[in-house]
Amino acid sequence: MSNREDFINTWLCEMPENIGYMEMFDMYEYNIHDLKKHNASITNIKDNLYKAGDRVINYWYEDNNDILLGMELRKESEGLVVTSVAKNPMYKGRPPFASDLYNEVLKDTKYHLRIISDEQLSEEGFNIWAKLLQQGHKISVYDRGSETPGQSLITIDSVEELKKYHQEDDTDYRDIQYILSENSYIAETRAYFNTRRLRELAGTL
Secondary structure, three states, X not given: OOHHHHHHHHHOOOOOOEOOOOOOHHHHHHHHHHHHHOOOOEEEEEOOEEEEOOOEEEEEEEEOOEXXXXXXXXXXXXXXXXXXXXXXXXXXXXXXXXXXXXXXXXXXXXXXXXXXXXXXXXXHHHHHHHHHHHOOOEEEEEEOOOOOHHHOOEEOOOHHHHHOOOOOOOHHHOOEEEEEEOHHHHHHHHHHHHHHHHHHHHOOO
């Protein structure tokens, strides 16, 4: 696969849109129990944190066969795409927290994370990203719908700035994507976009 295709598959393939609040736990819980039923290869990362899958990857917290919190991701060549995050309603407001799970995924994979949720981003999904920003993670945004996405990457410095890119019922923001990188990987994230930017400016795409 070419570098151009890698960039498209990882960074340009979906469009999140603010959809308010949405409950996905029942569907997620079913999927995890179905994985276990069909003898999927499951790894115990630590304590009650588990992982399964290769191309489609799930991380989840479990206690006595009860799913507490989970995340499904799709692996692309340059990063992991978050397709869903779901928490057991019985554990709302108490640990484990989704931001902790994001941190564990970053530690386990050393990948960049890009958020999508079936082309839409819920308020709860946005709140997770805001908390990660407050915890000191590097978050960037870019416009995947732009004719020159390589030139659109912006590093976010505050939650108020992040809110500008998550506007309900505003189609101008449907193409905005969020990237989460560990501090040591932000330069590499920017390198992907700078390579794309050079090709855009040179007209070689």
